[in-house]
Amino acid sequence: MGYHEEWGFARTPLMLIVFVALLVSFLVGGIIPLNKNLADYFFKVMEEMKKEVLVSESVLLIALRIFTHNATTAVLMLVPFLGLAWGLVTLFTTGLTANAVLTLNGVTSSLFKLSYLLLLLAQPHSILELAAYSLLSSESLMLTISFKGGHLREEALKAFKVALVSLLMLLIAAVVEAYIICLHLGAGKALKPSPFPSSWK
Secondary structure (H helix, E strand, C coil), X not given: CCHHHHHHHHHHHHHHHHHHHHHHHHHHHHHCCCCHHHHHHHHHHHHHHHHHHCCCCCHHHHHHHHHHHHHHHHHHHHCCCCHHXXXXXXXXXXXXXHHHHHHHCCCCCHHHHHHHHXXXXXXXXXXXXXXXXXXXXXXXHHHHHHHHHXXXXXXXXXXXXXXXXXXXXXXXXXXHHHHHHHHHHHHCCCCCCCCCCCCCC
C-alpha cells in the first residue's frame, strides 16, 4: 500500500480533530482565572499591537498589516514536529488576551467569559482564521508522518497547496476584519479584540 493510500484518508478527520483542539485551547485560555498583573500585561500587548495597525483608516492598509501578522504566525504552524504545538500555544495566548479584557472589566464568571468568547468566534473572520490554522497545523502532522516514513517530498507538494489555500483564507479574513474595524472607527465605537492572532490585538 502506497503512502497516499495509507494516509490519505486521515486528512479530513485529522483536520477536524486539530480544529477542535485549537478551539478548546482558545476557550481554556479565555476562561481561566487571571490575576490583575497578568491581565494588565496581555492588555498592554493588545494595545501596542493595535497602535501598530491603526496608523491609517484605510481598509486596505489595515488589512495588509493584519494579514502580514497573521500569515507570519500561521506559517510556523506548518513546521513539522512543532507546528501543532505552536498553534495550540498561539490560540491559548489569544484566549488569554480576550480574557484579560474581560478580567479588567470586572468579569470573573467563567460562564459569561465563555459566552463572550463564543460571540467572538461567530465573527466571519474568526471562522476563516481558525479554519486556516487548523489546515496548517494538521498538515504539520502529515509532514511529520511523511518525514518519518521517508515520503517528505510527496507530502511537501500537498503542504505547499495547503499553505496557499490557508494564506488566501487569511487574506480574506484580514479584509473582513479590517472592514469591521473601519466601521467601528467610523461609528466612534470602542474596538473589540479579535479572538485570533492579529496585529491589532
